[in-house]
Amino acid sequence: MNDAAPPPQPQAPEAIEQSLYEVRHKIHPRAVSGWFATWRWSLVWFTQLIFYGLCWVPWHGRQAVLFDLAERKFYIFGLVFWPQDVFYLAILLIVAAYSLFLFTAIGGRLFCGYACPQTVYTEIFLWIEKKIEGDRHARIKLDGEPLSARKFSRKAAKHGAWIAVALWTGFTFVGYFTPIRTLASEVTNLSLGPWETFWVFFYGFATYGNAGWMREQVCKYMCPYARFQSVMFDPDTLIVTYDAERGEPRGSRSKHDDHRSSGKGDCVDCGICVQVCPTGIDIRKGLQYECIGCSACIDACDQVMDKMNYPRGLIRYSTENAMLKKWGRKEIIGHILRPRIMIYGAILVFIVGAAAVGLASRMPLKVDVIRDRGTLAREEDHDMIENSFRLQIMNVSETPRRYTISVSGLAGIEIESDRVVDIPAATTRSVVVEVHAPAGSGKQEFNRIYFEVKAVADEKIAVREPASFIMP
Amino acid sequence: MKRLVWVLWPSFVVAGVAEVLFFTLIDPQELYLFGAPANFSRMAVYSFGFFGFWAICAASSLFTCFIQRSPDEVNVCMAAATCKDRVRP
Numbered sequence: 372m373n374d375a376a377p378p379p380q381p382q383a384p385e386a387i388e389q390s391l392y393e394v395r396h397k398i399h400p401r402a403v404s405g406w407f408a409t410w411r412w413s414l415v416w417f418t419q420l421i422f423y424g425l426c427w428v429p430w431h432g433r434q435a436v437l438f439d440l441a442e443r444k445f446y447i448f449g450l451v452f453w454p455q456d457v458f459y460l461a462i463l464l465i466v467a468a469y470s471l472f473l474f475t476a477i478g479g480r481l482f483c484g485y486a487c488p489q490t491v492y493t494e495i496f497l498w499i500e501k502k503i504e505g506d507r508h509a510r511i512k513l514d515g516e517p518l519s520a521r522k523f524s525r526k527a528a529k530h531g532a533w534i535a536v537a538l539w540t541g542f543t544f545v546g547y548f549t550p551i552r553t554l555a556s557e558v559t560n561l562s563l564g565p566w567e568t569f570w571v572f573f574y575g576f577a578t579y580g581n582a583g584w585m586r587e588q589v590c591k592y593m594c595p596y597a598r599f600q601s602v603m604f605d606p607d608t609l610i611v612t613y614d615a616e617r618g619e620p621r622g623s624r625s626k627h628d629d630h631r632s633s634g635k636g637d638c639v640d641c642g643i644c645v646q647v648c649p650t651g652i653d654i655r656k657g658l659q660y661e662c663i664g665c666s667a668c669i670d671a672c673d674q675v676m677d678k679m680n681y682p683r684g685l686i687r688y689s690t691e692n693a694m695l696k697k698w699g700r701k702e703i704i705g706h707i708l709r710p711r712i713m714i715y716g717a718i719l720v721f722i723v724g725a726a727a728v729g730l731a732s733r734m735p736l737k738v739d740v741i742r743d744r745g746t747l748a749r750e751e752d753h754d755m756i757e758n759s760f761r762l763q764i765m766n767v768s769e770t771p772r773r774y775t776i777s778v779s780g781l782a783g784i785e786i787e788s789d790r791v792v793d794i795p796a797a798t799t800r801s802v803v804v805e806v807h808a809p810a811g812s813g814k815q816e817f818n819r820i821y822f823e824v825k826a827v828a829d830e831k832i833a834v835r836e837p838a839s840f841i842m843p
Numbered sequence: 844m845k846r847l848v849w850v851l852w853p854s855f856v857v858a859g860v861a862e863v864l865f866f867t868l869i870d871p872q873e874l875y876l877f878g879a880p881a882n883f884s885r886m887a888v889y890s891f892g893f894f895g896f897w898a899i900c901a902a903s904s905l906f907t908c909f910i911q912r913s914p915d916e917v918n919v920c921m922a923a924a925t926c927k928d929r930v931r932p
């Protein structure tokens with residue numbers, strides 16, 4: 372909780388830690404509470420309940436959401452996706468990109484501040500750190516102390532807790548790609564496969580490193596989004612802004628001073644906005660690319676304003692235009708619906724709609740025709756020509772089905788082999804089909820023919836696939 | 844350290860993309876190794892594939908890092924190598 376007192380606090384010397392880039396002053400973000408912090412925590416809970424929980428949800432005797440790599444099938448509740456459905460993956464990526472454009476244009480780095488795994492895990496790890504080592508000042512002090520039994524035990528406890536969370540995260544992650552219940556029983560029997568073990572540790576290590584050690588450096592130096600965010604901003608984008616006109620000239624004062632008469636602005640120069648900032652920047656210097664829009668500084672400054680009995684919002688969400696033209700809340704909201712937003716929104720709605728229609732009318736059957744490479748064409752007796760084909764029939768639905776196979780395209784063409792196949796749910800069968808046609812029924816070399824595969828129970832489930840019949 | 848991240852991080856991202864694209868289109872069980880069908884589990888092929896892609900991409904990043912040094916930096920290195928009493932700028 373924030374027990375901030377407004378007068379400036381002497382900055383304790385902070386530990387300098389060897390970092391990846393420039394000399395990094397280790398940042399000890401101060402915990403913050405308030406409206407935005409509540410929102411952020413709600414989203415942490417929401418996303419993590421989904422992430423840690425969804426993989427355990429059963430669905431008709433299997434895992435509801437499973438990207439089964441070994442079987443090359445993706446299950447999402449009632450839907451089964453095959454490698455042939457890569458189209459939907461592309462759609463998903465496009466939708467994700469457009470949503471990102473849309474949200475960035477409206478509210479800046481909303482994704483970074485509230486939903487990005489980097490933020491979410493850093494938040495969780497910071498919470499653990501705070502529980503074990505105390506808040507900012509206690510941590511700065513602890514880091515400055517020489518190694519003692521107390522320091523060692525605190526640090527060991529912290530890293531132990533971090534590693535436990537990280538390994539659980541790694542396990543959950545792998546559980547989306549191999550059935551998690553099998554995985555869990557393998558872990559308890561100590562019979563986990565080498566690759567699964569490897570990926571659990573790999574992902575766990577990445578979580579531990581990114582959320583425990585790298586933190587804001589990931590956002591500052593590794594994230595591509597931070598680098599191109601500015602192209603998505605415009606003067607009507609809501610960003611975390613310090614109201615310099617109201618705040619400056621900053622300076623300390625006692626609560627009862629009439630600071631206006633002494634020519635001071637509302638900023639008491641307490642530096643708390645800097646202390647809470649997870650990327651360690653001073654928002655009072657204006658918009659900087661390091662700002663992840665987490666609004667921690669808004670919450671912090673509002674508390675200071677409350678203590679001073681000044682109106683809130685010295686740091687607030689605002690837009691460039693609003694600052695220049697002194698707009699109120701109403702005008703800012705009015706400017707959210709601008710052409711850019713509407714175009715992004717319309718494209719998004721269109722793509723999502725089209726994908727939904729496509730999914731709803733998806734044929735639960737797929738057929739690939741492959742010529743048997745070994746034999747091209749064979750002349751049988753009675754002037755019949757035989758070609759053989761391999762039909763890859765995929766039952767994409769979740770019910771076992773019986774199908775009939777027929778062929779057309781040449782006079783007198785017919786199938787000699789089995790014409791009925793039974794295929795279990797969500798399974799592929801490869802069927803060898805021998806096709807006969809009278810010798811004179813087509814021209815030499817390639818003749819276009821069509822295979823039709825039809826579900827016996829449901830006439831609407833039918834696929835017509837072209838193939839070439841070879842006449843010698 | 845900075846260079847190490849420059850080399851390993853972008854190549855990690857690109858390797859991830861390459862892995863997804865490659866293995867959506869190609870089933871590991873259809874691959875041949877030295878003319879014989881590759882008899883590894885799909886998990887093993889995916890994993891090897893990922894690290895293979897990563898290594899190749901990292902090699903490219905490494906090369907980029909190597910040639911992006913400015914002429915001045917290269918000259919400093921050459922001077923240091925050839926003339927012992929020259930003071931580095």
Ligand code: SF4
Nearest residue numbers: 638639641642644672
């Ligand atoms: S902007 Fe607010 S939190 Fe930051 S120094 Fe000024 S009064 Fe303190």
Ligand code: SF4
Nearest residue numbers: 648662663665666668
């Ligand atoms: S400046 Fe404020 S909004 Fe930006 S990252 Fe720092 S605390 Fe978060």
